[in-house]
Amino acid sequence: MDTKRHWEKIYSEKSVDAMSWFQPHAIRSLKLIQRLISDKTAHIIDVGGGASTLPGDLLEQGYANIAVLDVSAAALQFARKRLGKAESNIHWLEGDVTNLSLPENSVDLWHDRAVFHFLTAKADRCRYVDTVLKSVRPGGYVLIATFAEDGPTKCSGLPVRRYSAQRLYAEFNSPFEFLGHEKELHQTPDGSATWTCATRASLPMVN
Numbered sequence: 045m046d047t048k049r050h051w052e053k054i055y056s057e058k059s060v061d062a063m064s065w066f067q068p069h070a071i072r073s074l075k076l077i078q079r080l081i082s083d084k085t086a087h088i089i090d091v092g093g094g095a096s097t098l099p100g101d102l103l104e105q106g107y108a109n110i111a112v113l114d115v116s117a118a119a120l121q122f123a124r125k126r127l128g129k130a131e132s133n134i135h136w137l138e139g140d141v142t143n144l145s146l147p148e149n150s151v152d153l154w155h156d157r158a159v160f161h162f163l164t165a166k167a168d169r170c171r172y173v174d175t176v177l178k179s180v181r182p183g184g185y186v187l188i189a190t191f192a193e194d195g196p197t198k199c200s201g202l203p204v205r206r207y208s209a210q211r212l213y214a215e216f217n218s219p220f221e222f223l224g225h226e227k228e229l230h231q232t233p234d235g236s237a238t239w240t241c242a243t244r245a246s247l248p249m250v251n
Contacts, residue, residue: 047140048115054200055095055118070098072228073157073187077102080185084108086152089179091141092159094119099134100127111135113144142171146179154179154186160212161190161204173216186220188212192227 077088084106090098094114100123102110110133114120117138124131137144141159154176163169176186190207191199198204207215209225 050200050202051114051116052118055116055122069101070096070157072226073098073155073189074101074105076187076226077107077153077155078105080187081107081153083152087111087150088153088155089113089146089151091154091156093123093155093157095122096157097126098155098157099123100130103127103130103133108133109135111137113137113139113141115140141175142168144175146175148178149181151180152184154184154188156187157189158199160188160215161207162199162202164203164205169215176216177219186216189228 081088085108087109088102088107089111090096091113092115093099093112094116096112099110099112112120112123112134115138120136120138124134124136127134142163160169160172163172180186190212191204193206193208195206196204197206209222212225213220213222
């Protein structure tokens, strides 16, 4: 499947605020980031965050080094338009996280709310983890939200993998230290469903 073509089609067919994963504000993610990162100059990357409101909320909280990565140009364009002049304060990256090279040890906090659970192929997950290992600095943080064990089995027409805290940690394992996890109930914008998402925090211990 052509991943980019799929997501460009998704973003061309619906308004962003009607999509099932839309949140007016990513409150849980924002609170976790604030809890872990007090240095407002820290480098934060939002993976798959093309149309998310999180980057704008981070800017409002004073964070100064934010990057947004998404495979969809349409999603990134929507986010940039919504932010207006403030979009120039964010580094925008169009690309597939499983086929991307980021500068080594350049990230203080890696945030992914809804990408990893789409990686149903082991090879794709291995490439994702390799990118994390190379780009997140020693002592940096990784926050990943996936569908929990009782979450949906498909999203936006694609199959997903569901995770318990232990199963997700096993995908990363050493050299990470598992810090904890939280569950979040996400109500879809049209009220038709409630998803259970599990947010995990991991600490890289790379030498």
